[in-house]
Amino acid sequence: MPFGPHLLLATLEGLVTSAVLALTALGLSLVFGVMRVVNVAHGEFFMIGAITAWWAASLVSGNPALGFVLALVISPLVVGAIALVSERLVLRRLNYNPEATIVATIGLLYLLQQAALSLYGPEARPVEAPFNYRILLPWFGYSGYKLFVIVAAVLLLLATWLVLTRTRIGLVMRATQFDRETAQAFGIPVERVYAGVFALGAMLAAIAAVLIVPIQQAHYLMGHDPLLLSFIVVIIGGLGSLRGTLVAALLIGLSDGIISMFFSPTLAKMIATAAVALVLVFRPQGLFGTTPR
Amino acid sequence: MSAGSAKSLALHVLVVAALIGADWLLSAYHQDVLARILVLAVFAMGYNLLFGYTGLLSLGHAMFFSAGLYGAGLTVYHLGWGVPSAFAAGMGCGVVLSLVMGLLALRTTGVAFMIVTMMFAQVFYLATLYFGEWTRGDEGIVLQQAARTFQIGDLFFDLSNPTTRYFAAVALFAVVLFITLVIVRSAYGRVLVAIRENEERTKMLGYNTFASKLAAVVVSGAISAAAGAAYALLFGYVGSTFASVQYSILPLLWVLLGGASTTLGPLLGTILMYYLIDYSNTLLARALPDWNLSYLGVVGVALIVLVLFFPKGILGTLRDRWLKWLP
Numbered sequence: 001m002p003f004g005p006h007l008l009l010a011t012l013e014g015l016v017t018s019a020v021l022a023l024t025a026l027g028l029s030l031v032f033g034v035m036r037v038v039n040v041a042h043g044e045f046f047m048i049g050a051i052t053a054w055w056a057a058s059l060v061s062g063n064p065a066l067g068f069v070l071a072l073v074i075s076p077l078v079v080g081a082i083a084l085v086s087e088r089l090v091l092r093r094l095n096y097n098p099e100a101t102i103v104a105t106i107g108l109l110y111l112l113q114q115a116a117l118s119l120y121g122p123e124a125r126p127v128e129a130p131f132n133y134r135i136l137l138p139w140f141g142y143s144g145y146k147l148f149v150i151v152a153a154v155l156l157l158l159a160t161w162l163v164l165t166r167t168r169i170g171l172v173m174r175a176t177q178f179d180r181e182t183a184q185a186f187g188i189p190v191e192r193v194y195a196g197v198f199a200l201g202a203m204l205a206a207i208a209a210v211l212i213v214p215i216q217q218a219h220y221l222m223g224h225d226p227l228l229l230s231f232i233v234v235i236i237g238g239l240g241s242l243r244g245t246l247v248a249a250l251l252i253g254l255s256d257g258i259i260s261m262f263f264s265p266t267l268a269k270m271i272a273t274a275a276v277a278l279v280l281v282f283r284p285q286g287l288f289g290t291t292p293r
Numbered sequence: 294m295s296a297g298s299a300k301s302l303a304l305h306v307l308v309v310a311a312l313i314g315a316d317w318l319l320s321a322y323h324q325d326v327l328a329r330i331l332v333l334a335v336f337a338m339g340y341n342l343l344f345g346y347t348g349l350l351s352l353g354h355a356m357f358f359s360a361g362l363y364g365a366g367l368t369v370y371h372l373g374w375g376v377p378s379a380f381a382a383g384m385g386c387g388v389v390l391s392l393v394m395g396l397l398a399l400r401t402t403g404v405a406f407m408i409v410t411m412m413f414a415q416v417f418y419l420a421t422l423y424f425g426e427w428t429r430g431d432e433g434i435v436l437q438q439a440a441r442t443f444q445i446g447d448l449f450f451d452l453s454n455p456t457t458r459y460f461a462a463v464a465l466f467a468v469v470l471f472i473t474l475v476i477v478r479s480a481y482g483r484v485l486v487a488i489r490e491n492e493e494r495t496k497m498l499g500y501n502t503f504a505s506k507l508a509a510v511v512v513s514g515a516i517s518a519a520a521g522a523a524y525a526l527l528f529g530y531v532g533s534t535f536a537s538v539q540y541s542i543l544p545l546l547w548v549l550l551g552g553a554s555t556t557l558g559p560l561l562g563t564i565l566m567y568y569l570i571d572y573s574n575t576l577l578a579r580a581l582p583d584w585n586l587s588y589l590g591v592v593g594v595a596l597i598v599l600v601l602f603f604p605k606g607i608l609g610t611l612r613d614r615w616l617k618w619l620p
Contacts, residue, residue: 094601099350099403099407100600102404103599103600104597106542106545106596107594107600108597113589114590115590231408264423270420273412273419274413277416278397280405281401
């Protein structure tokens with residue numbers, strides 16, 4: 001294949017990565033922005049989302065689209081419920097202390113992996129795509145489902161953005177993010193906002209996982225890469241900045257796709273990780289963030 | 294010397310004496326396990342100096358441990374270096390890496406510090422995979438028995454011999470234990486604790502907190518690298534698992550369990566956690582055979598329970614309640 005089409009293929013693959021990454025990272029960014037909690041178990045919410053999707057899809061026989069739609073409904077609900085319970089039982093008791101919550105979410109990470117290993121097993125299992133349609137380009141055929149993933153992610157991101165900027169719920173969330181104590185003084189139930197944001201962040205990861213699982217198989221250790229990449233995206237974009245998160249997801253997804261295709265996936269991850277550490281050191285507010293007050 | 298420091302010195306000497314005496318009591322299996330635990334406890338002590346005393350929570354100590362591991366392992370394997378120079382090479386790698394990481398990461402504080410250290414360690418881990426031609430990645434390198442022997446004067450040491458190995462581990466442990474004891478009781482150790490309690494105030498009192506923190510990172514990195522180098526030379530295996538994020542979290546767990554900012558906490562935590570994982574694996578596998586229970590669940594539950602109910606660990610709680618003199 002000549003260079004041009006090869007680059008196009010790499011770009012398309014990069015866009016799929018970006019789309020899923022943007023959803024996952026948005027969840028992490030929301031949780032950090034509003035609650036100031038670094039959720040190390042975020043990748044495991046992604047993993048549980050994927051595994052629940054496999055389970056939901058296996059309930060329905062016949063048209064794979066049915067199973068997919070069912071997964072799209074059940075997965076976020078299950079993951080959101082798990083997130084709510086862990087917020088109630090663990091994070092709230094720690095009073096959202098940053099260091100203690102990191103240690104606790106590391107514990108949660110191991111616990112969720114163990115749960116997946118016990119209930120689902122060590123195998124990697126695929127979920128059938130809701131439709132099988134290949135778009136034929138002059139140089140190669142490309143999976144229509146992957147394009148659908150990109151479109152779906154863009155729509156979901158738009159919806160989240162609308163909720164955050166145009167609705168009352170979004171206003172309450174932004175007020176809590178801006179100043180927790182003043183928000184509480186104005187009668188905003190801060191604890192309920194925290195619980196809701198934590199669940200919402202986890203649900204975004206779960207939806208991203210449902211979208212990716214027909215392309216990548218569900219496995220109990222699959223949460224590691226999304227976690228690392230989301231961290232990278234959230235940091236480069238500026239902790240808590242949504243616009244930055246989206247731009248960084250596009251940047252990281254595309255460069256990951258292109259470097260992985262032309263060089264090696266390990267090298268791509270190494271470069272991204274080193275870049276992020278240096279961004280944090282020399283520009284702690286991220287590329288798009290503003291200095292916290 | 295006050296009564297408290299006499300008591301604490303006696304306690305430390307007693308612990309080391311008990312470890313030496315244990316050689317005659319333990320079966321071959323437990324002797325091997327305890328040697329491993331001692332080396333890992335050295336790693337935990339290095340971690341404790343930074344986390345417990347200075348109050349800097351690093352999630353990247355696997356990098357220092359594996360720097361020592363690879364620094365010693367690769368020089369033996371590829372360059373045919375002797376044991377003492379390989380050990381020095383491992384520690385040297387740890388010192389250089391911790392100096393670089395300290396200079397960069399200490400520009401950040403709090404959550405950003407944890408993430409930066411984790412990211413640097415992740416880069417190191419990926420590098421061990423990327424340069425698989427030399428490191429052989431996940432598969433790792435096995436050091437032959439002949440490469441793990443050395444001679445000082447007329448004395449011949451074979452580190453693959455279980456008894457020699459055990460005493461080498463005890464010796465390393467004892468040296469590091471007394472080094473940490475001296476550090477934390479010195480004026481410098483007090484400055485570290487002051488930084489942990491209130492950095493701004495320490496700065497205002499005229500201390501250069503950045504230099505003190507940097508020194509703490511380097512000493513902690515050097516101790517961790519010494520543990521890594523000893524692990525490579527004593528057990529003859531070098532692999533990238535030791536650079537993975539799991540080995541950054543385990544020392545945190547050991548220190549939390551035993552008691553952060555206590556000199557003997559890391560040893561206690563490592564022993565308990567090692568045996569807990571070891572025994573619970575077989576016990577749980579027998580009780581619930583189809584559940585694939587592994588270290589994951591045990592570590593997860595332990596971390597959450599510790600941080601929720603015993604944030605000070607075993608020795609930290611003991612010190613608060615009864616033994617005020619415990620260092």
